[in-house]
Amino acid sequence: MSSSTYDLVVIGSGPAGQKGAIAAAKAHKRVAMVDRTTMIGGVCVHTGTIPSKAVREAIFQLTGSAVKALYGDGYRGSGEISIDELSFRVKDIIARETQVIRAQLKRNDVAIYQGSAHFLDDHTVQVESDGGSTRLEADKILIACGTRPAHSPEIPFDNHRIVDTDHLGGLDGVPREIIIVGAGVVGLEYASFMAALGSSVTLIDQRPVVLDFVDREIAEMLSYHLRRLGVTFRLGEKVTQVGLDATSNRVFAQLESGKKVLSDALIYAVGRQGNSDQLHLEAAGLSCDDRGRLRVNEFYQTGVSDIYAAGDVIGFPALASTSMEQGRLAASHMFQIPFENMPTLFPYGIYTIPEISMVGPTEETLTSNRVSYEVGVARYSELAKSMMLGDEAGMLKLLFDRQSRKLLGFHAIGQRATEIIHIGQAVMFYGGSVEYFRDMVFNYPTLAEAYKVAALDGLNKLL
Numbered sequence: 001m002s003s004s005t006y007d008l009v010v011i012g013s014g015p016a017g018q019k020g021a022i023a024a025a026k027a028h029k030r031v032a033m034v035d036r037t038t039m040i041g042g043v044c045v046h047t048g049t050i051p052s053k054a055v056r057e058a059i060f061q062l063t064g065s066a067v068k069a070l071y072g073d074g075y076r077g078s079g080e081i082s083i084d085e086l087s088f089r090v091k092d093i094i095a096r097e098t099q100v101i102r103a104q105l106k107r108n109d110v111a112i113y114q115g116s117a118h119f120l121d122d123h124t125v126q127v128e129s130d131g132g133s134t135r136l137e138a139d140k141i142l143i144a145c146g147t148r149p150a151h152s153p154e155i156p157f158d159n160h161r162i163v164d165t166d167h168l169g170g171l172d173g174v175p176r177e178i179i180i181v182g183a184g185v186v187g188l189e190y191a192s193f194m195a196a197l198g199s200s201v202t203l204i205d206q207r208p209v210v211l212d213f214v215d216r217e218i219a220e221m222l223s224y225h226l227r228r229l230g231v232t233f234r235l236g237e238k239v240t241q242v243g244l245d246a247t248s249n250r251v252f253a254q255l256e257s258g259k260k261v262l263s264d265a266l267i268y269a270v271g272r273q274g275n276s277d278q279l280h281l282e283a284a285g286l287s288c289d290d291r292g293r294l295r296v297n298e299f300y301q302t303g304v305s306d307i308y309a310a311g312d313v314i315g316f317p318a319l320a321s322t323s324m325e326q327g328r329l330a331a332s333h334m335f336q337i338p339f340e341n342m343p344t345l346f347p348y349g350i351y352t353i354p355e356i357s358m359v360g361p362t363e364e365t366l367t368s369n370r371v372s373y374e375v376g377v378a379r380y381s382e383l384a385k386s387m388m389l390g391d392e393a394g395m396l397k398l399l400f401d402r403q404s405r406k407l408l409g410f411h412a413i414g415q416r417a418t419e420i421i422h423i424g425q426a427v428m429f430y431g432g433s434v435e436y437f438r439d440m441v442f443n444y445p446t447l448a449e450a451y452k453v454a455a456l457d458g459l460n461k462l463l
Helices: 015-026 042-046 049-063 065-071 083-107 185-196 216-229 320-334 363-368 384-389 417-429 434-439 450-460
Strands: 002-011 031-035 111-114 116-121 124-129 132-143 147-149 162-164 177-181 200-205 231-235 239-245 250-255 260-263 265-268 272-274 307-309 348-350 356-359 373-379 395-401 407-413
Touching (some): 002 015, 015 132, 015 320, 031 132, 111 124, 177 260, 185 348, 216 407, 348 417, 363 373, 373 450, 407 417, 434 450
Parallel strands (some): 002 031, 200 231
Antiparallel strands (some): 147 272, 239 250, 373 395
């Protein structure tokens, strides 16, 4: 068994691991990174963020969705879309993104060990690969091993007709009818993708509402658009059994209420499981919860002072964007590199069709906190750019304090919502007021112009 010593060993090459490794390397530390053979880039690049968003863009391009919005259902794009066409585009993007990450790590002299890692003690990690075993010793260790889809023992996954979100490529073509269990962010995204491809989707969730952390008006608009795409919601329903119906040779989901839903395929999208349960944590004096999540302090330090954790494995908010910062800040703390604390003001992006983005509290939160606020709204139907894009159903909502006129939050739905939200985030971070948007000049025609329209709408309500 070979052995090497480093200042930092990073377990996982996703956003948190990458940024943590590079931050330490730039501080002239010897850094090693460990990940599974085919997973450089982590879940983010291979089965999560990048593939799902690439699928979304491919659907828009291949189905001509944006053009249909302009010219009606009479427009025909490139015909029926196959899973192979989507897979080809996704695989190309994954390969290119993987090359970018490898190049970044190489430029910063980060040593890459491919294989499965587990702890021997709180300063030693063993890497198992086809080529044998390697022992890595380090002053500091960063756990950024990510997550995998959570499984239920009652679900008979076959990676063909009953799949999790990591195995969508196993589906035989685009199903005519499909059940999606789980109406969280991931379930909603895939429900909208399948519906846009022409599938009849049944979305099942135990919760009575979708996206309870999102502005209610925005969430209701999303539900309306998904219903128009052909999504049937079965909310407040618990799935008690899943299987193949022998008579019809179709997938079924039996509900606690007595209903039985039949379809051609089923996607199980109920939460994520942290991969830390595969690391032999007990050897390092650590433990995780039943979802594989690790507890950390404000510096991303675990209960063992020289071991840090960042990214999805520590739970909320489990976003690629926040994971990057967590990894960088963890490395900064462990090696006394000057840093600012993690900002509390960060945006959410939900890549459904249509997409949603938000930053700051919702109307419901402000109301429960007894904040006197006002609302300014810009509807996409008022914007020339939206008409050009074929999306007149979107909306930007800004919230501000009635007395001080200080900005409190922004909520958007529609094309490029995840892009334009950053304008509001920047102004809000620096303590701006609603008058900023009233007084600024925006390029015309743009979606950014929605900020001025919304500001004027809100200020008119104060007259």
